[in-house]
Amino acid sequence: MKRRQIAAIDVGTSKICTVMADTENGDLRILGVGVVASRGMQKGMVVNLNEAKEAIRESVSMAERTAGYKLKSALIGVTGKHINSKNNRGVISITRNDHLVRQSDLQRAIDIASSITMPQDRKVLHIIPRNYSVDGQEGVSNPVGMHGFRLDVETHIITAASNSIENLTKCIRAAGVEIDDLVFNPLASAEAALTDEEREKGVILADIGGGTTDIAAFKGNSIYHTSVLPIAGSQVTHDISVGLGIPFEMADDIKQRYSSVIPGECNDASFVESGHTFSYPDLCEIVRMRVEELLRLTILELPSDDYSKMVPSGLVITGGTANLPGIAELGSEVLRIPVRVGTPPNLFGVSDILNDPACTNVVGMLLWSINNRDASKSHPANEESAKGGFISRMFGNPKN
Structure with a gap:
């Protein structure tokens, strides 16, 4: 099989990640990665076209410099409370x-x-x-x-929602990239984070990003539920900002450097940041309360009250918020089901930065492209398909 080039762009609320790769016989090799802070996005949707376009362009340019060639087209991740x-x-x-x-x-x-x-x-x-x-x-x-x-x-x-999709595709094309396919984020994350056994027995995946928590539930090796919660990591940061009386940017830095939700770990210690002294137990309590609420809301999205029987393989948490120390332990304690953190598989090439739960979605899109290439031919989100719907298929070959 001839080696072919593929690429994916994750346009998130907190970051934009472009990955360029090639594949042969199912083997994936990462050639270029570009990660920049997101702008013009809120809860997975475009709120400022110019800012989003420029941030996407920066991410693409960074990946192109590493890969050594120009990116022509890519798969694009989609999320938002409109799904x-x-x-x-x-x-x-x-x-x-x-x-x-x-x-x-x-x-x-x-x-x-x-x-x-x-x-x-x-x-x-x-x-x-x-x-x-x-x-x-x-x-x-x-x-x-x-x-x-x-x-x-x-x-x-x-x-x-048509307008949300059209705004996103407009930003991608304005950055000089055509669209191979649109993939709902948790479907892509599942490609990278879940095992075949989990899909068969029953599992729920929660991709907790900056602005949304994307949910997908599997049973009998097929998907039976997907949804989006409009709360995620940024709400944790907001709670820290309000609770400690500090700017949002400082709260986000503190969250990443000091936060933990490991049950029983918080002690009476304090820490100093930018000349201010903060209570470690206070910080942990703020974060724990919001994360516990988010985990409970995730399970409530399932179309059954007896979730322990529906998803015996438990909950797999991925996305940037999955990096919070102790989140799997907290999930098991609160939900009383198996909980683990899902990370992308190890890949060849310049992939060090991708070994992170925050990159599960963008790696999953590359795997989606490989795993679904022979099963169906996806319709790109062009003007023709915009009239009849954006359709990607996991099996079969349904028409638009």
């Missing part, structure tokens, strides 16, 4: 004399399952077939070639 999702079912009859399920039957069933009524201001971001059943036989992963009279398919459909 919605639902599961929908499609049913068809197999009326041919041989009653064998063909690829065209899968397409027809997916088309029916994808037929949902949406306001004009929303677009489809992903249509993901979750599972199939043939004549009532559940758990069929690939029904093509099976004999049956009825084919059912359940899809997970993720939609986004």
Whole structure:
């Protein structure tokens, strides 16, 4: 297989990360990385086009200098409280004399399952077939070639606000980069942070970034729930700023250098920063209260009260906020389920900076590109697809 170049851009609330790589036979090699402080973004959405465009351009230029070539196109991560999702079912009859399920039957069933009524201001971001059943036989992963009279398919459909997507794509193109595909952030993070066993048994992933917490739940090796919470790391920083009476920038620095939520670790010590003395226990208590609330809200997003049975593999936390010392221990204590911090896999090339939970999403987008290349051809978010919806597929080949 010929080596090909791929790239991804994570346009977050706190940082913008561009990664350029190449791949051959599924092996990924990182060629360039550009990380800059985010500007013009709030809770995953563009609030200042010019500032966001310039920050993206800086990130891209930094990655290009390391890689040694110009970035033409990339996958783009998408998040924001405007993201919605639902599961929908499609049913068809197999009326041919041989009653064998063909690829065209899968397409027809997916088309029916994808037929949902949406306001004009929303677009489809992903249509993901979750599972199939043939004549009532559940758990069929690939029904093509099976004999049956009825084919059912359940899809997970993720939609986004058109204006938010268009503003983001405008910024990317203004920075000189075309868009290969749009990927909902937690789907990408799951590619990098979850194991096959976790996906099969049942697991919930929480990508806690600066402005949003992106959630994806898996069961039976398929996705069944996604959502976005408009609270994340910046709210922790805000609480520190208010609680200690200091500027937001100082609070963010203190959070990164001194914060901990390890149960029972906080003592009576104090620390000095910029000529001011702060109580370590006070800082830890502020951070712990907000993080505990965030963890509880994450679990409440699941469509079931008995979450311990729904996700026996527990919770995997990733994103920048996952770097808080003790967050996994706190999660296990509060939620009484297994909790671990998810990090990207080790990669070849100039990848040292990517060995961090904050980079799980952007690495996941590269893996998404590799893992889904043969399964489907994704529609880029161009003018043509803007009329009919932005669709990326995990399985099959549903039409727009």
